[in-house]
Amino acid sequence: MMGTLQNSTAAGPPATNPGASAPGRVEPKLKISRLDFFYGAFKALHGVELEIAANRITALIGPSGCGKSTFLRVLNRMHETVRGARVTGEVLLDNEDALAMDVSRLRRRVGMVFQKPNPFPKSIFDNVAYGLRVNGTRNNARLKEAVEHSLRRAALWEEVKDKLHKSAYDLSGGQQQRLCIARGLAVDPEVLLLDEPSSALDPIATAKIEELVFHLKDNCTIVIVTHNMQQAARIADETGFFLLGKLIEFDKTETIFKNPSKKETEDYITGRFG
């Protein structure tokens, strides 16, 4: 609900940020400028500039260690759990400084799904309700409604509706990952970050995740890191290519895959390295 509200403002005239965008252009949901990232003395990201549009799926591709996951984790500041990690530059979420706002509030607005399914050792219901509970929702009817709604959005409701109070560990890997997506959706985030969400899953489970992610963009902005180029080609509206900590190219997915403007991108896409 909150997402739709935000989205309608984002689609409106860009009045608040003079000079940032040309007239008639849609304000980006996330605007990243001059982003440098350091692990101690090691510089992992170099001057990344990127605008991510609302209600789109943006894929980030690149070889292992290129910085795409690091970049994703900066967007909801999960990098702060790592000692010695430091970031400079600017990340704007709806023109608000994401690096300065209260971190819990940021993470409620920008959710994250991880590479390996990481359900809590709790019941299916308690997993999905977790985010609402830590944010203060105690009303049982409200929780029930939100849990069902989130599980439906994550295309898991039909499979689990009769065992909501069973342990989440009884689910298959693919179901666990959809549960983690449902858990992320329950707090109604405006942006959902997915860090290689299907790399640990079999092809059928992967297809389910992709289909579900594809439908989520109606209410949510999606940024997905993937190792799988076909996956990016299948679901993403825009794709960014990272190499050695730099964002080499960012464009419409079709352009990136059919007609990239940089040689490095072409080499990677065609499998000459990586």
Place this chain on the structure above:
Amino acid sequence: MTRHRWRNLVNEVMFGLTAACALAAVCLLFWILGFLLWNGGKSLNLAFFTHLPKPPGEIGGGMANAIVGSLQIVLIASLIGIPIGFLGGIYLAEFGSGPFPFFVRYTADLLNGVPSIVMGLFAYAIVVRPMHQFSALAGGVALSVILIPTTIRTTEQFLRAVPQTLREGALALGANKWKTIATVVVPAAVRGVATGMILGVARIAGESAPLLFTSFGNDYWSRSLNQPTSALPLMIYKYAISPYADWHRQAWAAGLVLLAVMLLLNISARLVLSPGAPRN
């Protein structure tokens, strides 16, 4: 003798030696157990649990006061030691890098190796002397000092075993660090942590040395925690070194009861830790 046959011989001799030592250890254990069961079993009766000790020379009586005293002292020790050890363990596992946590960890390991009678001396100095009184309270403090380091370290160990991805999952939903610890990390580790606590309590329940000059012991019901209080390990010590046959009999019975309590605590620890236990 060829080199090959020599190696085979060494191999077999070493195997035989290790097996024989393992057998000796097990035999010793069963010897003790059998001794306790035999001597304690024929001495144990209902009076042991319900009666107060009788003066020397009179036959009969029991250790009801010592059983209750042991419970009181161990309870006091747990009430002090478990919260401190548990929260300290959380600190070490979740906030623990840098010089201070290193220092705490090192100190805890050191304390673990300190002879228990020294803990008794310590409690004597800080509780008995100022209060001018032996008491259950002093005994509890002495035992809690033994309980704290083990609880700290086992809590830390089991919290560290919780995968980092669970913490990240909670943080990514907007939980702050303490919420994450309280609602995800600790529940995920609760069985291991509880097991560590039970084993720690089992250990202090059998300690006698720290109680010698803290709770001291007596032969009647203590009216408050401020009075000298008896405990089973103390009674074993006192009765076993006495010259009276009937007291020896009762010392065996007390040994058997202590053993049964240990066994019970150990079994419950195993049950808590077993994969068959219900998950939350």
